[in-house]
Amino acid sequence: MSESTTILIAEDQRMMRSALATLLELEPDLTVVGSVERGDEVVAAAARLQPEIVLLDIELPGASGLDVIEPLLAAAPGSRVVVVTTFGRPGYLARALAAGASGFLVKDDPVEQLAGAIRRVRGGERVVDPTLAAEALGTRESPLTAREAEVLRASTAGATIHDIAEQLFLSTSTVRNYLSNAIGKLGARNRLEALTIARDRGWL
Numbered sequence: 001m002s003e004s005t006t007i008l009i010a011e012d013q014r015m016m017r018s019a020l021a022t023l024l025e026l027e028p029d030l031t032v033v034g035s036v037e038r039g040d041e042v043v044a045a046a047a048r049l050q051p052e053i054v055l056l057d058i059e060l061p062g063a064s065g066l067d068v069i070e071p072l073l074a075a076a077p078g079s080r081v082v083v084v085t086t087f088g089r090p091g092y093l094a095r096a097l098a099a100g101a102s103g104f105l106v107k108d109d110p111v112e113q114l115a116g117a118i119r120r121v122r123g124g125e126r127v128v129d130p131t132l133a134a135e136a137l138g139t140r141e142s143p144l145t146a147r148e149a150e151v152l153r154a155s156t157a158g159a160t161i162h163d164i165a166e167q168l169f170l171s172t173s174t175v176r177n178y179l180s181n182a183i184g185k186l187g188a189r190n191r192l193e194a195l196t197i198a199r200d201r202g203w204l
Contacts, residue, residue: 004031007054008032008033008042008053009054010054012057020084042068055082055114055118057085058083065085066092082121091201091202093128102121103117109129148181151164152178152194
């Protein structure tokens, strides 16, 4: 094990990015070797720097932090990913761990806890915010059928009923039925709210 753990920070808020770097650099065994502000810059930076730890936000411009975990680990196989986010949701936790993240923490945690988590992850442990872990364990199984989930997933980015029907090779009436069922099962007011609920709970 080298004397200092190398860290890449992926965070879009300049003040947060700078504060994280400054505070982590105060730790004698941690070294920040780079930072990026966009999700679509993460993989290239990880490939170039080969950091031992990547601190990764979720809501990044260009690409979601969740979507870059797998290609990041492929480009820098010696790296371990610790997600540090404002959005402490069980669904995000499930997706991050499934993609290969070794840690998932929320930004409310003190920096000392983050430094400790980095050391534990580098040592081979998996570190998850305990409150979020408890919430994830208490999340029930999805009430959606595979088709309802598929239709709901396809309704992102302002897709119309016609768009969804064409994409999934269904009739518009069938799409409406699936969306109506999904909205009802999730207790939502509309499909956007249903989509948000399903994503937050890790059902999509």
